[in-house]
Amino acid sequence: MRGSFALSLLSAALGASAAVTESNLQTHVDVLALDSSFNPIEAAYWTDYIHHRRTPFAVSPDGKTAYLAYLDASGSDVHVTELDPTTFEATGTTVTVSGGQEAGGLVAHNDGFALLTNEAMPSGTTNAPPSDTPVPVLHRYTNGKQTWKTWLGGPGVHSSDGLSASPDLNGDLVYSESAGLYGAYFVVTDYSGDASGHYGDSIEYVADNGTLVTISGASSSWGCSHNTGIAFEAADEPPYASICAEDQGAIWLNTKTQGMTNDGVKISNENTTNGASGEAMGGMGGSYSGLARFADSTRYIFTWVSRGAVDVTENTWMGDGYTHVSNRTNPRNVALALFTDKYTKVGKQATSTVGAEDGDSQVTWVTSGSNDCSNAHVATFGNSSALITWEEISDPICEYIAMGCRGQFAGTYFQQVDSDGNKVGDTFKSTDVYVSGDMVTMSDGRICWPYVNMDWDLSEVVWSADSSKYTKKMSFACIGGSSSSSNSTTTASATAKASTSASVAVVSSASAAVTHVAAGAASASVASETVQETPVAPSSVAAVAAEATSAVVSAQVPSWTVGGEARPSTFQTQVQVPTQAAQAGSNWGINKGFGQEFGQKSGQSEEEHEGHCQF
Template identity: 55%
Template sequence: MSIFLWLLFLPAVLCQLSSGSLKKFPNALALGNNFDPIIAAYWTGLPHHRRTPFSVSPDGKSAYLAYLSTSYASVFIQQVDPATFAAVGKPVEISGAREAGGLVARNDGFAVLVNIDNPSTEHPISTIVRYKGGTKAWTRPVNGPGVHESDGLSSSPDMNGDLVYSEAAGLYAAYFVVTAYTGGASGHFGDSIQYVNDSGEIKNIAGASSTFGCSHNTGIALEEADAAPFASVCAEDHGAIWLNTKTQYMSGVKIANENTTNGVSGEPMGGMGGSYSSLALFPGTSTYIFAWQSRGAVSLTRDDWMGDGYTSCSPRWLNHNVAISMLKDKSTLQGPEAISKVGAASGDDQVTWITKSSTTDQQNVRVAALDSSNAIVTWEQLSNPHCDPVPLSCTGTFSGTFFQQVDSQGKKVGEAISAKDVLVAGDMQRIEGKGVCWPYVSMDWDLSQPKDRGTYVSSMSFACIGGSGSGTPAPTSQQSTATPSETAPPVAGPSETKTESSAASVPSPATTLVTPEATNMNTRSPATTPTSSAPYAFTTCDAKNGCPDGLRCYSFKSGYSVCIPA
């Protein structure tokens, strides 16, 4: 990191957040093209923010925003004035791109990670496109035909991923979800980490590159480091979140035990439209902060699928809370890792909780470093949540976006502030004088039912927190964020009686998803337009389906089938 950038990130925030800390710039950016702000989760059809990748150049003079056209077949990259958030010039169009999954602003242009249709495969291929001075410099597919063929070929029908760049290493790193279509993993979902140099050449780096890693990973976190491997986190579908910088697999340092089901990792880092601003480096240090949504972990059991050393768990709550983990460096936690002790009643004692509620749900958890010793953790809160006993999501009434300042030791600084008219839908980036800024669409945010598309918009709003830049102060309300000791319910041990409401109860046994490995059922397909307001709308399966004894098969309205306790 250059001396200029290091000085830029010296501690500037000496006071805790207040209502005046959050400023908004409504509809500041005219897009020039329409944009659909909603993407549906493929398991439930519930709405997520369609990601709008946002990045600021190292010299602070330019910024870029990427968004998907309403044809769903082109990605536009618009240069943005970081002082006013107004458009600069005409956008660059990447035809055939289905989604943008990461953006890096450079002093001379940008690089973007997209999935682009490939005529020789049935699905799009993850691709890095580099522009310099307004002209395309190179295009580099990072999976698909010709890429690590001996390991099996993969495609990326969904663009869950991220792209980062290290000036010190001279490398881009792309971390993205894949499905294999040749080789031993054919038909399965995993993830891949690929490194590309400044000339657009893939560099196969031992101990850093990966062709097929964490199973059914819908939670990716990636951040730059001075040398490969870069810091990475994955959420897999067998019961854990891993700091897998050194392994690039579902192993390494266990950050958390999580309730999962085969095929479902629980969207801890956003799921569809997610995998951004979940892991942040405190500039000028080796310290990182990771944030995610968690249901907690109780009643650890052996994961018979993976074998010894791997565990499954039941959730402490059916609703989600905000969790953080502090990293001493890119491969080491500041505190203890999560246990893997079969029979343990509690599996989340190592977690640092920002919230610990049994009556509200927390979603869309993000984090960004404000300076070298402060970070902002943000999330959306739902009141009166309805959460079903599978590791998916919750519906409820949106009650605001919350912002909590924490220090580099993971301690909360002051109280959280909140606003109902500000959302977080794109990467959170530091802008000198403004603090941490991000793009979002000004709209009424409805999380009460499934929705696969939104109302098209032609402008983008921005908000900033923790800086001195001018803008419209966002109407906010302060709310005390309870500490774990204030609201933590007792751990539901094997012999205890559950007395809490359905939103906080701990289902037992843990649910199991029927997957192709066990049956002929399909694990995923595009979500269909909802026909009712219920997010899950279970119906009993009408065929014998291989559910274990004591479990009954139910079908989602979108076509998926699960085994849940009879």
């Protein structure tokens, strides 16, 4: 995913050299021994089709240490394993974050790591979500010990907008060294306020000392309705580059708006039904390595899968500027978009002209075949080219208008493109290498990622956890550099996933910010409403693990704001009815994850009515 933006000479040379080919694909099979079992399969929202379960991967800025995070096969506890970025073998001691329910994002530092996860709040916490519903939380570990822990939802966090939880994060974590800020983008459901029981997303920023910082024009308590896809990448200052797939008909570059208002940049028109838009960014577990920054620049590249768009009609529920479309194709193809900076798309936006026959004329397509494409990701080779990867299903069965497909796995495909989006060389594939964790740009110019060595079957649904698929080994693959054998176990040293180059610090010395003080983990009021004047500076970090504070910062941020704008209601969406084959082939009607009524148990079905999303 994110690599160091201090571009090495080797990286520059690779960007300008000949195209990578299959001979550049190196694998390190079963090289990392895990202390605990890992279930590599996750069920897709609504369909229960098979998805990879994400394993976040990150490398420290000095290139000496890497970390891999994975969810325990039990479904509780996230393990973070330290490994050698040269051999990919385990080093040090594995850290277990007890109670974590999702490995939602990972940033590596020279002295440790930060992990985004979700977990139930301590018993007795005032105003905690009901039924131990998990809340997003950021952990910072230094030299194997917890330095601080900051809740990103729950009591005390944007209380006036409604309290939120995250049964499924489906998001990502990034860090900007220049800003000194972590950025986390994730799915939320509110359990108080006007949006109670409904799903949206949230963007939160946390300072180096663990302070939750609210930044006008960057932070968001509720952005894109029923967000089923997130792409997020660091910038030199907030707001960080962000993209969402919402439930009303579009994919938005929402860096400026943090939401789905029509003054954002419409990247693509998508058919949206039952709160989904074709798993454009991977669906459940897929919101990583979808947006990448070219080194030493402000430019970004984004990839997603789409069925295309035809017959643009008005979205009367949302009003002017919002549209509905029909799918151009039944299977999905891979697309890309380029941005000159975090606000600006190269070329035209997607049309909002009602009556237009073509709703996708602005799209740059990477594929155009009859196979179904999914699990699309991208990472950059320095500042002049990028690698796009995806999976294909041959003769796909696509039973749902806005969900995924199932069928015979045809391989993982790779295509290099230049910084203008032109293909460099030919597409090549592998049938035994997959992308199931963050794609990291290494210091020698290669791109590496983790995966599980297994038979990958996309023809079935996930009825229940299959312990025969559990593993205690992790594999790694790399592309780039000189040709090597397909089972090479030698790589060059790596550098950071985590930090971007320095120029502007945003919260460098906020000396007296208004702070909402959070009590200790054992307290019955984890994030109280007490307000006091408290310095927010690195020196305020406790030597032992502590619940961090939250602050409101308005200085040194973009001059525009969206905090006071009225946002359109987004509690309504189209409803789809599956084909007979779909009804017979899966447990349709079980709204899982963020497509589930708050408090609804799996196995419950509900009557649906057109025009309303049963959430």
